[in-house]
Amino acid sequence: MQVIHHIAALRAALAGQRDIVFVPTMGGLHEGHVSLVTAAVNTGGPVVASVFVNRLQFAPAEDFSRYPRSLDRDIDLLAAAGCDFLFAPSEQELYPEPQVFKVQPPSELANILEGSTRPDFFTGVCTVVLKLLSIVMPSKAVFGKKDYQQLLIIRAMVRQLALPIEIIAADTVRDQHGLALSSRNSYLSDAERLQGAQLHRLLQEIAASVRAGEMDWREIEAHAIAALVGLGFKPDYVAIRRRSDLMAATVGEPLVVLAAATLGSTRLIDNLEI
Ligand code: PAF
Secondary structure, eight states: OEEEOOHHHHHHHHTTOOSOEEEEEOSOOOHHHHHHHHHHHHTOSOEEEEEOOOGGGSOTTSSTTTSOOOHHHHHHHHHHHTOOEEEOOOHHHHOSSOOOSOOOOOHHHHSSTHHHHOTTHHHHHHHHHHHHHHHHOOSEEEEETTSHHHHHHHHHHHHHTTOSOEEEEEOOOBOTTSOBOOGGGGGSOHHHHHHHHHHHHHHHHHHHHHHTTOOOHHHHHHHHHHHHHHTTOEEEEEEEEETTTSSBOOTTSOEEEEEEEEETTEEEEEEEEO
């Protein structure tokens, strides 16, 4: 695997490559990221991953400075997974001047759920993803379903801007207790990891109730919020939505249940397609 830090060097290395598959990450890699790279490798094209902790998607009080940075380990994991090129730019390389041109996703998609407490989050995500896509120029890009709203917004951006890129969605990888893998899990103690897995269990219960024909979804959500408080979480939301645009759903539409809750000082998100 070639590790490249500069845009010009990456462009030179990728010149003439066809069917490039891209896996953007913020590093702090784990088995979930490895599964994204495996999905990319399985397409048969040359695989480019990126590691860049994107300041634009962190609110001032968020964990930008303590976000896990483990480039040497990331390099080993990516190389072992079959990645061909790693792009790991510095901030100076990606944002040599303040990034004043930004991609602003529509508020009905970006200011709900994850965006309701983090108003600039998806603008930061879309801006860096578009910039990375225009540097790498892949045919395909892989995103995890763990960040369900992000996946939906990226798909919408690619469609609306007519980018010739196929977005591949990869399933969430969980630990043996069901906790969705996340770089931020490194902040959790062992006890918190076990406790965190309860979030997934709750989503499974909700999915089972909805599948069993329970119709009062607002009541299910309220009950789940109370259950999370009882389990020691500080819940942000539990929401049963339609998959296509994360709006309120009606019976018969494909659904997803999404949740966010803080455990100790760590904010966890998870979701389950119903
Ligand atoms: O999902 C992530 O890790 C980030 O939001 C992404 C897509 C790499 C953009 O910084």
